[in-house]
Amino acid sequence: MLSTERQSKMAHEGWQEICRPLDPFLKQVTGGLREQVHCFDPAIGTFVQYALAGQGKQLRPVLVALGGGAIGPVGADHVKAAVIIEMVHLATLVHDDVIDHAEMRRGRPTVTANWGAEISVLVGDCLFAQALELAAQFPTPKVCRAVSAATRTVCTGEVMQTLRRGNFNVTREEYLRVVRMKTAELFALACGLGAELAGAAPAAAASLAEYGVELGTAYQIYDDCLDIFGAEPVEGKSLGTDMALGKATLPVLVALERLPAAHARRLRGLLTQWDPSLAAEMRELLSQAGAMEETLLVARSHLARACGAVEVLPPCSESRGLLGLARCLEDQIAAIAAA
Amino acid sequence: MLSTERQSKMAHEGWQEICRPLDPFLKQVTGGLREQVHCFDPAIGTFVQYALAGQGKQLRPVLVALGGGAIGPVGADHVKAAVIIEMVHLATLVHDDVIDHAEMRRGRPTVTANWGAEISVLVGDCLFAQALELAAQFPTPKVCRAVSAATRTVCTGEVMQTLRRGNFNVTREEYLRVVRMKTAELFALACGLGAELAGAAPAAAASLAEYGVELGTAYQIYDDCLDIFGAEPVEGKSLGTDMALGKATLPVLVALERLPAAHARRLRGLLTQWDPSLAAEMRELLSQAGAMEETLLVARSHLARACGAVEVLPPCSESRGLLGLARCLEDQIAAIAAA
Numbered sequence: 001m002l003s004t005e006r007q008s009k010m011a012h013e014g015w016q017e018i019c020r021p022l023d024p025f026l027k028q029v030t031g032g033l034r035e036q037v038h039c040f041d042p043a044i045g046t047f048v049q050y051a052l053a054g055q056g057k058q059l060r061p062v063l064v065a066l067g068g069g070a071i072g073p074v075g076a077d078h079v080k081a082a083v084i085i086e087m088v089h090l091a092t093l094v095h096d097d098v099i100d101h102a103e104m105r106r107g108r109p110t111v112t113a114n115w116g117a118e119i120s121v122l123v124g125d126c127l128f129a130q131a132l133e134l135a136a137q138f139p140t141p142k143v144c145r146a147v148s149a150a151t152r153t154v155c156t157g158e159v160m161q162t163l164r165r166g167n168f169n170v171t172r173e174e175y176l177r178v179v180r181m182k183t184a185e186l187f188a189l190a191c192g193l194g195a196e197l198a199g200a201a202p203a204a205a206a207s208l209a210e211y212g213v214e215l216g217t218a219y220q221i222y223d224d225c226l227d228i229f230g231a232e233p234v235e236g237k238s239l240g241t242d243m244a245l246g247k248a249t250l251p252v253l254v255a256l257e258r259l260p261a262a263h264a265r266r267l268r269g270l271l272t273q274w275d276p277s278l279a280a281e282m283r284e285l286l287s288q289a290g291a292m293e294e295t296l297l298v299a300r301s302h303l304a305r306a307c308g309a310v311e312v313l314p315p316c317s318e319s320r321g322l323l324g325l326a327r328c329l330e331d332q333i334a335a336i337a338a339a
Numbered sequence: 340m341l342s343t344e345r346q347s348k349m350a351h352e353g354w355q356e357i358c359r360p361l362d363p364f365l366k367q368v369t370g371g372l373r374e375q376v377h378c379f380d381p382a383i384g385t386f387v388q389y390a391l392a393g394q395g396k397q398l399r400p401v402l403v404a405l406g407g408g409a410i411g412p413v414g415a416d417h418v419k420a421a422v423i424i425e426m427v428h429l430a431t432l433v434h435d436d437v438i439d440h441a442e443m444r445r446g447r448p449t450v451t452a453n454w455g456a457e458i459s460v461l462v463g464d465c466l467f468a469q470a471l472e473l474a475a476q477f478p479t480p481k482v483c484r485a486v487s488a489a490t491r492t493v494c495t496g497e498v499m500q501t502l503r504r505g506n507f508n509v510t511r512e513e514y515l516r517v518v519r520m521k522t523a524e525l526f527a528l529a530c531g532l533g534a535e536l537a538g539a540a541p542a543a544a545a546s547l548a549e550y551g552v553e554l555g556t557a558y559q560i561y562d563d564c565l566d567i568f569g570a571e572p573v574e575g576k577s578l579g580t581d582m583a584l585g586k587a588t589l590p591v592l593v594a595l596e597r598l599p600a601a602h603a604r605r606l607r608g609l610l611t612q613w614d615p616s617l618a619a620e621m622r623e624l625l626s627q628a629g630a631m632e633e634t635l636l637v638a639r640s641h642l643a644r645a646c647g648a649v650e651v652l653p654p655c656s657e658s659r660g661l662l663g664l665a666r667c668l669e670d671q672i673a674a675i676a677a678a
Contacts, residue, residue: 041495041520043502095464099457118438121460122498125434125467129491132471136483144475144483152468156380159461163382181380 004335011331015057018321018328022065025074025082029061032083039130047123051094051111052087059219060085060190066325067194067208069318070310077197081143084131085190088151091127092158094120099162100245143193150189157181166246168256168271172298175253176217183223184216191215191322207309211322214306218329221299224249225292225336228283243274243282250298255289263288292337299333343674350670354396357660357667361404364413364421368400371422378469386462390433390450391426398558399424399529405664406533406547408657409649416536420482423470424529427490430466431497433459438501439584482532489528496520505585507595507610511637514592518559519552526555530661546648550661553645557668560638563588564631564675567622582613582621589637594628602627631676638672 019026033052040048061082068074096102097110098120104110112120128151135144160178164170192209200208227242228251242249252271256264267285270278286292303326310322358365372391379387400421407413435441436449437459443449451459467490474483499517503509531548539547566581567590581588591610595603606624609617625631642665649661 040491041499044495044498047498092464095460098460117456118501119498121434121437121463122494122501124460124464125431125494126491126498128464128467129487129494132487133484133491136480136487138480141475141477141480141483144480145472148468148471148475152379152465152472155461155464155468156383159383159386159458159465160380162457162461 004338007331007338008335011328011335014324014328014331018066018324019058019062021317021321022062025065025079026058026061028079029058029082029086030055032079033086036083036087036130036134039133040126044123044126047111047115047119048126050114051090051123051127054090054093054106054108055086056106058086060089060186062325063187063190063212063215064194066318066321067191067212068198069194070198070208070313070316070322071195071200071204072198074194074198077138078194080134080137081193081197082190084134084143084147085186085193087127087131087134088147088154089186091124091131092151092154094124094127095155096158098124099158100241102241142196146189146193150185153181153185157183157185161247164248166272168248168252168268170248170253172250172253172257175248175250179217179220180213183220184213187216187219188212204313207312210309211306214302214309215322215326215329218299218302218306218326218333221250221295221302222329222333222336225251225295225333228252228279228286229292229336229339240274240276240279243271243279244276246271246274251286251291251295254294254298255286255291258289258291258294259285296333296337300330303327303330343677346670346677347674350667350674353663353667353670357405357663358397358401360656360660361401364404364418365397365400367418368397368421368425369394371418372425375422375426375469375473378472379465383462383465386450386454386458387465389453390429390462390466393429393432393445393447394425395445397425399428399525401664402526402529402551402554403533405657405660406530406551407537408533409537409547409652409655409661410534410539410543411537413533413537416477417533419473419476420532420536421529423473423482423486424525424532426466426470426473427486427493428525430463430470431490431493433463433466434494435497437463438497439580441580481535485528485532489524492520492524493522496522496524500586503587505611507587507591507607509587509592511589511592511596514587514589515556518556522559522562523552523555526558527551530554543652546651549648550645553641553648554661554665554668557638557641557645557665557672560589560634560641561668561672561675564590564634564672567591567618567625568631568675568678579613579615579618582610583615585610585613590625590630590634593633593637594625594630597628597630597633598624635672635676639669642666642669 037045037049064078064082065074068078094111098112098117102110103113135147157178188209191212192205195205195208227239230239255267263285270282306326307323310319313319376384376388403417403421404413407417433450437451437456441449442452474486496517527548530551531544534544534547566578569578594606609621645665646662649658652658
């Protein structure tokens with residue numbers, strides 16, 4: 001059996017190996033995103049530039065490239081689609097950070113920490129609008145339709161999550177529905193749009209979108225786990241944020257299902273009066289419940305469905321890349337579960 | 340010379356007369372807007388329904404109908420365009436009220452007063468996204484492009500205004516630039532898109548958009564005046580809000596230009612430590628400066644340009660309606676100035 005550290009390292013190397021051939025594409029996306037600043041009024045350039053520089057692992061651009069490449073040639077339209085989706089994603093992060101009063105993200109102060117909630121709300125709006133304007137540069141309104149629908153779904157999922165703050169009487173189904181909307185939707189858009197722009201038949205595009213939904217769901221589960229068990233300096237943000245904000249995450253929901261009544265009550269008590277000093281006791285309760293093992297099983301079921309959706313496509317390096325991504329994510333979650 | 344009350348009453352009657360032939364159109368827009376609620380997830384239906392029911396005088400739909408009618412037949416596409424523009428406008432109001440911490444608008448509690456800033460930010464995002472999705476239903480991406488560009492401009496104008504809060508060292512040009520962006524842009528979109536959808540040649544569409552810019556600028560000046568001299572129960576919101584938020588309005592900028600240094604200093608003092616009890620003294624200083632007369636002159640110059648842009652078009656009942664609108668607005672501002 002592998003050590004968890006080794007498992008996590010391998011997952012990281014796997015991720016790098018998948019991304020290496022995409023490097024020129026990802027560089028174009030980063031460049032394209034940076035250039036977008038010139039489309040905004042100079043009066044707001046500072047804010048926009050800062051927000052656009054907050055890219056993370058470029059997961060969504062990777063999915064545009066792989067989803068497209070699994071079908072046919074990947075070109076300038078894919079770069080543009082990736083810039084659009086990344087800009088929508090960054091806009092949602094700007095607004096999320098306002099809503100969560102978040103100070104740090106990806107190791108640097110948030111837009112709202114730097115310039116306040118008022119500016120952040122409006123700058124987020126400008127980013128959304130610019131993403132849609134870029135989408136409207138495509139010759140048909142299909143891209144606009146897909147991007148605006150996905151944006152609405154993401155924001156609706158966020159509303160639902162906000163309404164449920166502090167409510168841990170949530171079923172797994174309800175949890176998964178919100179995850180599907182707030183996180184998996186943009187993954188599905190990235191894969192599906194990538195495929196469509198490469199000329200995919202509707203069935204193949206639907207398969208790739210389904211891959212995106214399932215991978216995105218597993219990714220959110222991974223993110224849930226990181227918030228509880230991650231290493232703060234690596235993540236560049238405070239851990240336990242979900243607990244502090246009263247967000248129900250999968251490990252917690254699983255533990256509440258499985259723990260004996262008294263322990264479940266205790267866990268509920270910790271969550272409703274959250275303080276970072278309670279983290280050790282919460283982890284202990286999660287461990288008693290076998291919550292991470294079950295969480296890993298749930299993630300694996302989604303990743304299996306993701307792989308199933310890709311396996312119907314003709315094999316090629318990109319479809320292998322998509323399968324590899326699922327494997328990396330599984331390894332990462334397994335490493336956390338085993339730690 | 341007319342009494343101000345009579346002048347205001349005539350302007351109101353003039354407005355009603357212009358709108359009467361548009362009544363079936365405006366009813367369709369209201370109905371279309373209400374129906375939009377079914378496009379959203381039921382989980383957020385309550386918020387969306389409430390936000391969509393916050394329509395005001397339907398100025399922008401009126402402009403879509405008149406701008407279109409001045410060129411050719413007005414049909415279902417115009418209703419849809421009016422619904423889109425009204426939805427963008429309502430979305431910006433939801434976010435504005437978050438930013439201004441506004442409790443009341445149009446005689447009822449704001450979305451943020453009812454459900455908090457977090458929900459309001461996200462519901463505003465959902466409205467923006469849905470407006471763009473509706474725009475993407477048009478066969479070409481032209482409408483999407485126009486709507487997203489206008490949205491970005493409006494929000495950029497709002498950022499600029501927010502950055503200048505409490506700064507009364509603003510030139511008229513700077514003030515007018517922000518007004519052009521935050522208010523006049525959607526008026527221009529309404530007229531210009533109305534015209535384009537009726538098959539306008541580029542020059543005619545540009546003339547109508549120019550009308551929108553100039554009318555929208557005068558409308559913002561009117562709104563500035565109302566905040567200082569309006570009647571609270573009529574407006575359905577607190578007066579002096581602009582002062583409380585440190586927003587530079589035209590009458591105030593004019594007064595600061597014209598008052599002798601000591602009085603200007605006193606006015607600046609009132610503005611920076613604003614309290615509603617200071618309203619009477621501020622009005623007195625504005626009156627000493629002849630600020631309302633000068634403000635009326637500025638508004639008139641914009642309205643004259645608005646009329647000039649329409650007068651190049653063949654005369655018809657709709658182009659007369661556009662000229663009539665400008666006259667109504669002039670009468671309203673004159674009534675305030677003379678009060």
